[in-house]
Amino acid sequence: MTERVSVSIPNVGEPADPRAGSQCIRSGNLLFISGQIALDNGELIGPNDPLEQCRQCLRHIKSFVTAAGGTLNDVVSLDIFLTDIGYRPAAGQARAEFFNAPGPSATVVGGVDLAFEGLLVEISARAVLS
Numbered sequence: 001m002t003e004r005v006s007v008s009i010p011n012v013g014e015p016a017d018p019r020a021g022s023q024c025i026r027s028g029n030l031l032f033i034s035g036q037i038a039l040d041n042g043e044l045i046g047p048n049d050p051l052e053q054c055r056q057c058l059r060h061i062k063s064f065v066t067a068a069g070g071t072l073n074d075v076v077s078l079d080i081f082l083t084d085i086g087y088r089p090a091a092g093q094a095r096a097e098f099f100n101a102p103g104p105s106a107t108v109v110g111g112v113d114l115a116f117e118g119l120l121v122e123i124s125a126r127a128v129l130s
Helices: 050-067 085-098
Strands: 004-006 024-027 030-036 075-082 105-110 121-128
Touching: 030 050, 050 075, 050 085, 050 121, 075 085, 085 105
Parallel strands: 075 105
Antiparallel strands: 004 024, 024 030, 030 121, 075 121
C-alpha cells in the first residue's frame, strides 16, 4: 500500500485535527488538493472580485504542487465551485493565465454556498506528478 503524506504550505492552515483531513495529500505520484479558497494567512483576497479570488485559489494550488515537487503541467483535473454561475468567465480567464494548453479537465458548478462569508470561489485539484 502506498503511504499517504500530507503536503503543506505556510500560508494555508491545516485542520486542527489531522484525522479530519488535509489540505493536500500525496499518495505515490498522485496529488489531491482540497478545495482552496481566497484566504491567505486568514485574510480574504479579492473581496467582491471573482477573478482575483480564482487567481488566489490557483496560486495556492500552484504552491501545493510545487511543494510536492511538481509543476502546474502536472495538474490534470479541477473542480471549480462558484457562488454565482455568472463568474464562469472569470474562472476561465484565471485558468488561461495559469495553465498551458491543453489545460486540465474541469467541472464548474455555480450557485453554491461556501464555508465563509465573502468567498465567491473554491477550487480543488488533482495532479499526477512526473
